[in-house]
Amino acid sequence: MKKKIEKINQQLIEHFGIPVRQKRLPDPLDIIIGTILSQNTNDKNSYKAYLNLKNYISSWEDILKMKISQLEKLIKVAGLGKQKSKAIKNLLTNLKKENGKLSLSYLKKKNDEEVLEELTSHKGIGVKTASCVLLFAFDRNVCPVDTHVHRILNRIGLVNTSSPEKTFYEIKNQLPQASAHSFHTNLLRLGREYCTPTNPKCYFCPIEALCNYPQKNFEVKSVIKENDFFLLDSIK
Known part of the structure; x- marks a missing residue:
């Protein structure tokens, strides 16, 4: 699992870039x-x-x-x-x-x-x-799992879990060193822009080749609307 997470993380970074973090950790x-x-x-x-x-x-x-x-x-x-x-x-x-x-x-x-x-x-x-x-x-190497992250990791086939909490514990000790922030943030962006709950835009997806989702959708080819505002990276 760790090798696949590393590969997914790298491809997401190549597509979205390394998410910006504040120099000083928030309270x-x-x-x-x-x-x-x-x-x-x-x-x-x-x-x-x-x-x-x-x-x-x-x-x-x-x-x-x-x-x-x-x-x-x-x-x-x-x-x-x-x-x-x-x-x-x-x-x-x-x-x-x-x-x-x-x-x-x-x-x-x-x-x-x-x-x-x-x-x-x-x-x-x-x-x-x-x-x-x-x-x-605290800048720990921990990846929070919301509905976006849970949905994507199950569609990819990285996990087979029934809840975000179960997904969290499944991947908790499998993250490559210092990868959690980029992995978490770029998965959120992927879930907002590409791997949506309905009509996912698989045609454009940067990790489509790594995904095992049996109901891939290559019909939706509309322009991707960027959604790159992240609350917790904005709190100072």
């Missing part, structure tokens, strides 16, 4: 809240919600004093306001209660498994959200 608390906001919506709406929050408050502490209805209103553009506001409020309340301050920096000293276990112990925080903290805030 892990910013990343986890941004990731909660990104659930079941697009990156642009998630970013609007994130900026709404950041521009309204002076620090995350302000949310502890905020009514849940007010928080829900601020993040409305990202959808699922009730669910996401509860997850954010619950996380911040627990952190304050357990650690006396709002910070996830203490997790840097823990290994990947410990970080995953600790973060997912909070209601509303799943493996995908926790793995985003590992990759984007």
Whole structure:
């Protein structure tokens, strides 16, 4: 599996390039809240919600004093306001209660498994959200798996899994060194532009030759609309 991942990653880099990363790693608390906001919506709406929050408050502490209805209103553009506001409020309340301050920096000293276990112990925080903290805030070689990544890796035939979480654990220890960020980001872009849920554009796909998907679609030859804005690489 590791050799095939390396080949897929290289071909995606040749097609899309190496995704740009910030020189300075963002705060892990910013990343986890941004990731909660990104659930079941697009990156642009998630970013609007994130900026709404950041521009309204002076620090995350302000949310502890905020009514849940007010928080829900601020993040409305990202959808699922009730669910996401509860997850954010619950996380911040627990952190304050357990650690006396709002910070996830203490997790840097823990290994990947410990970080995953600790973060997912909070209601509303799943493996995908926790793995985003590992990759984007701690620069660990961990590939978060959302619906795009899950769909593509199953279509390719790299895995045969029934959920993004199962796909995550299937590939977790198979990633070539320092490949996770480019692999994850370019798979997201592939899923948005080419390997869409319906009518995938296999005619243009840069990794079509490596794919075992039995229902390839070579009929759609429309112009590819680039979708290269990524929320978590935009959080500073």
